[in-house]
Amino acid sequence: MSDALQGVFPVFQTPFDKADSIDFSTLEQELQWLVERGADGVVMAMVSETLRLSSDERDQLAAFTCSTLQGKVPVIISVGAESTHTTVRHARAATRAGATALMAIPPVATRLNDDGMMSYYQAILDASPLPLIIQDASGYIGNAMSLSLQVALLEQYGPERILFKPEANPIGPKLSHLRDATGGRARVFEGSGGLALLDTYPRGIVGTMPGAELIDAQVALWGALKKSDATRAMALSEAIVSLVTLQAHSLDGFLVIEKYLLQKQGIFSNSRLRGPTGFDLDSETQSEVDRRFARLQSLVTTR
Numbered sequence: 001m002s003d004a005l006q007g008v009f010p011v012f013q014t015p016f017d018k019a020d021s022i023d024f025s026t027l028e029q030e031l032q033w034l035v036e037r038g039a040d041g042v043v044m045a046m047v048s049e050t051l052r053l054s055s056d057e058r059d060q061l062a063a064f065t066c067s068t069l070q071g072k073v074p075v076i077i078s079v080g081a082e083s084t085h086t087t088v089r090h091a092r093a094a095t096r097a098g099a100t101a102l103m104a105i106p107p108v109a110t111r112l113n114d115d116g117m118m119s120y121y122q123a124i125l126d127a128s129p130l131p132l133i134i135q136d137a138s139g140y141i142g143n144a145m146s147l148s149l150q151v152a153l154l155e156q157y158g159p160e161r162i163l164f165k166p167e168a169n170p171i172g173p174k175l176s177h178l179r180d181a182t183g184g185r186a187r188v189f190e191g192s193g194g195l196a197l198l199d200t201y202p203r204g205i206v207g208t209m210p211g212a213e214l215i216d217a218q219v220a221l222w223g224a225l226k227k228s229d230a231t232r233a234m235a236l237s238e239a240i241v242s243l244v245t246l247q248a249h250s251l252d253g254f255l256v257i258e259k260y261l262l263q264k265q266g267i268f269s270n271s272r273l274r275g276p277t278g279f280d281l282d283s284e285t286q287s288e289v290d291r292r293f294a295r296l297q298s299l300v301t302t303r
Contacts, residue, residue, distance in 0.1 A: 004074050005101055005131065005163065006206040007040030008222050009189065010215055013258050014048045014061065016272045022057060023269075024064055030267050031068050034212055038219040041074035045103060046137065047211050047254050050078055052274040058090055063097040074100035076133065082107045084120055088127045095128040103133035103165065108142040114149045121153060131161055139167040139192065140251045147174075151181050163187045165209060172199045179204050193244040193254060194218050198237040201225045211254060213261035214240060216300045239296040246289055252279040257289055264293070 012034065015026040034042055044050065044065055050058055062077045069075050077099040079090035091102055104124055106117055124132055134153060138144040145168075154162045164186055166174050171192060178186050190200040194210040194217075210218045217240055224233035247254045256279050259271035281289075 005041065005076070005133075005187070005189075007208075008038065008215070008219050009041040009043050009074075009076060009207055009209045010034055010039050010212040010218065011043040011045045011047050011209055012065070012212045013255070013262060013268075014053075015259075015268050015270075016274060018270075018272075020272070020274055022053075022061060026268055027061075027064065028068055030212060030262070031065065033267055034215055035069065035072050037215040039073060039215060040207070041076060041100070042069055043076040043078070043103065043209050045076075045078040045135075045209070046105070046140070046251060047258060048078070049255065049274060051108075055081075055086060055089065059093040059097075062090070062094045062099065066094075066098040070098045076101045076103050078103045078105070078135070079124065080104035080106065080135070082109055084123045087120070088123055091124045091127045091130075095130055099130060101131040101133060101163070102128060103135050105135045105137045105142055106145065111143050114146055114152075117145055117149050118152065125157060125161065131163060132157075133163045133165050133189065135165040135191075136168045137165075137191075139169050139171070144168040147177055147181055150178055150186075154182050154186055159185050159187055163189065163206075165189045165191050167191045171196045172203060175200055175203050175205070193248060194221065194237075194240050195244050195248060197221060197225070197240075198233060211258040213258040213265070214243070214296070217296050220300050235299055236296075239292070239299050243289065243292040243296055246285060246292070250279055252277045255279075256281050260286070260289065261293060264290075 012030055015023040017023045066075050077094035079087055079094055079102050081087040094102055136145045168174055188205045190197055190205045190208045197208055221236040247257045255273055260281055262268040263271045
């Protein structure tokens with residue numbers, strides 16, 4: 001089953017209406033748009049604002065995504081939470097809904113040692129037969145996990161059950177350490193909005209999980225890398241990095257600009273986030289986002 005998990009897997013953004021309720025009609029439009037634009041799969045994760053949803057909403061969002069896309073592309077559902085109890089709840093709900101695989105960050109508020117982390121992930125694996133992507137999101141939030149823990153999980157459950165999304169800094173060297181420590185068995189997705197894709201692809205990743213707003217550019221870059229078209233890959237990567245660096249200072253930075261660009265492309269009717277938020281898009285930053293996005297789009301459409 002894990003062999004199907006490769007390529008460009010955008011993490012969708014969750015649209016909200018004026019009452020801060022999930023706008024499922026707009027979400028369906030976003031999901032269908034991503035598939036039409038060439039996404040190999042779809043992910044519900046942190047930039048889906050899972051940390052700002054209730055447990056019921058997370059389960060509803062997972063079920064809606066799976067029912068909308070099941071049979072078209074694989075669906076990965078993030079189930080990580082602050083307690084093992086809640087994490088297991090989400091794992092079981094996502095499995096019932098028809099998810100292809102699960103993904104989980106560790107608890108954010110609790111600094112777990114390796115034994116605690118192992119117990120947490122074992123509980124998820126015991127609760128569901130699906131593949132599990134181990135996400136170290138410490139580049140944005142939470143605490144880094146040890147290489148020895150990641151190797152132990154792979155050795156115990158095998159590459160059909162365990163995959164990885166390492167986002168601890170420095171991403172490239174840590175990815176190589178994981179690859180080398182597992183004899184190349186670790187199946188790894190790159191994150192960070194595609195910032196490091198040009199560096200991580202030669203290190204053996206199987207896919208990338210950027211945000212949804214740059215789907216055209218991310219698909220084009222992945223295609224150029226697969227074709228060993230170094231010139232086009234470099235041009236696309238430089239333009240993506242130029243834009244994503246305006247987002248990457250915080251999780252809210254990603255969220256605000258990603259939703260702004262989805263609205264700009266006519267996918268969202270608004271760019272509303274659930275508050276409180278720690279980033280505002282001022283007029284000068286917005287102008288710079290517009291300029292860099294236009295440059296990126298021109299590269300995508302020009303050979």
